[in-house]
Amino acid sequence: MMDSLDTFRLYVNDGLSDEEIAAQAARYQPLAQDLRDLIVLSIQSRGGDDDILAARKHLSDAKSILERDRETGPYGTRFNDSGTFRTWGNAAIGLRNPIAPPLDLQFEDDGRVWADFHLHAGYEGPAGFAHGGVSALVLDQLLGDTARHAGAPGMTGTLTVKYRQPTPLGDLRCEALLDRIEGAKAFAMGTISGPDGVCVEAEGVFIAPKWMREQREHTGVQGVQ
Numbered sequence: 001m002m003d004s005l006d007t008f009r010l011y012v013n014d015g016l017s018d019e020e021i022a023a024q025a026a027r028y029q030p031l032a033q034d035l036r037d038l039i040v041l042s043i044q045s046r047g048g049d050d051d052i053l054a055a056r057k058h059l060s061d062a063k064s065i066l067e068r069d070r071e072t073g074p075y076g077t078r079f080n081d082s083g084t085f086r087t088w089g090n091a092a093i094g095l096r097n098p099i100a101p102p103l104d105l106q107f108e109d110d111g112r113v114w115a116d117f118h119l120h121a122g123y124e125g126p127a128g129f130a131h132g133g134v135s136a137l138v139l140d141q142l143l144g145d146t147a148r149h150a151g152a153p154g155m156t157g158t159l160t161v162k163y164r165q166p167t168p169l170g171d172l173r174c175e176a177l178l179d180r181i182e183g184a185k186a187f188a189m190g191t192i193s194g195p196d197g198v199c200v201e202a203e204g205v206f207i208a209p210k211w212m213r214e215q216r217e218h219t220g221v222q223g224v225q
């Protein structure tokens with residue numbers, strides 16, 4: 001089981017300059033987008049045996065190239081001295097993660113957090129509609145980041161999701177607000193909307209774990225990503 005020490009090992013100042021980070025983003029983000037396109041093509045291609053075998057050969061070559069120099073394990077949270085944080089492996093917002101839609105969260109001064117995002121055919125649950133677990137993924141991240149934006153980062157304790165109408169695949173918007181903070185707990189609420197209005201509502205309780213509260217007492221540092 002991961003303990004707080006393991007968590008700290010995945011929370012690293014890797015000393016990169018902002019320029020190096022920008023160069024890495026420019027290098028790896030298009031790869032993630034290519035892989036997203038491939039996810040959709042895996043579902044939609046009508047290729048016959050020859051085309052699929054040929055495509056798989058190219059993908060196998062690509063895997064060999066990408067494996068030449070690689071890390072192992074999860075990406076974690078990385079940051080630098082100027083406070084640029086990267087959670088590039090994150091399943092909802094990760095810049096290097098093709099599973100992420102991704103959410104490009106916008107943080108408003110009034111505390112509101114929102115994103116326009118797109119769910120492609122690879123997020124299907126009921127025929128033609130988004131999988132409910134994917135909606136929960138989006139809302140978990142959105143509400144968690146809303147709590148963090150309000151200065152109360154924490155792990156999801158409870159996420160309550162109400163599915164009001166089926167969520168169509170395609171272009172969607174999510175938005176959230178902090179409701180209140182009570183001690184170690186931050187309460188946030190938000191929605192996902194499609195062309196016909198709100199499809200999913202959620203409320204979440206985000207809790208600064210005991211070890212984080214103790215660390216705050218010792219260091220006075222409030223925020224983690």
Ligand SMILES: CCCCC/C=C\C/C=C\C/C=C\C/C=C\CCCC(=O)SCCNC(=O)CCNC(=O)[C@H](O)C(C)(C)COP(=O)(O)OP(=O)(O)OC[C@H]1O[C@@H](n2cnc3c(N)ncnc32)[C@H](O)[C@@H]1OP(=O)(O)O
Nearest residue numbers: 011141144145148153154155156157158207209210224225
């Ligand atoms: C420097 C290193 C940084 C590492 C980063 C660490 C944390 C991440 C922080 C911020 C991330 C920010 C943004 C990211 C945004 C979203 C990402 C998605 C979020 C997730 O995807 S995250 C994965 C799913 N999540 C889990 O994997 C949690 C597993 N679980 C636990 O880690 C513990 O279980 C925990 C922490 C929940 C509680 O542990 P604990 O020991 O601190 O709790 P404790 O007993 O002291 O209770 C304190 C008060 O919370 C109440 N309370 C307790 N449990 C509750 C529950 N479940 N629901 C509602 N209220 C609850 C008590 O009733 C009491 O309330 P009261 O104070 O009023 O008495």
